[in-house]
Amino acid sequence: MSVQPTKSVANQRASLPLDEIIKIEESYKRIVAFEKAVESWKNAVVYCTWQATMSERRNPYAILRMQDVMEQEMALANKQLLTVRQAALSQLFEKEHRQYQQELNQMGKSLYVERL
Helix, strand or coil: CCCCCCCCHHHHHHHHHHHHHHHHHHHHHHHHHHHHHHHHHHHHHHHHHHHHHHHHHCEEEEHHHHHHHHHHHHHHHHHHHHHHHHHHHHHHHHHHHHHHHHHHHHCCCCCCCCCC
């Protein structure tokens, strides 16, 4: 099925310079290529979504195990973070205590330390 251009379109083509016709055709080709790329991306998104839902349906127990492992790792990471923070705080207190003792020594004073 071929569509014959109307006389007005034919007249417009005849009135346009060749450079403009070439620019219009190139822009049309770019638009068509862009539309093909967009359609390809849409198909890829649909396919990825489909794959994700299929994998979730296929193995729900693996997802539960993975979530359990992630929770355990988070608990261990929180414990390690707490230990590191406690050690850093302890070092900070020791450093401040030494600095305080040095300041007192410079003033000719000292702290009373009770020996057990």
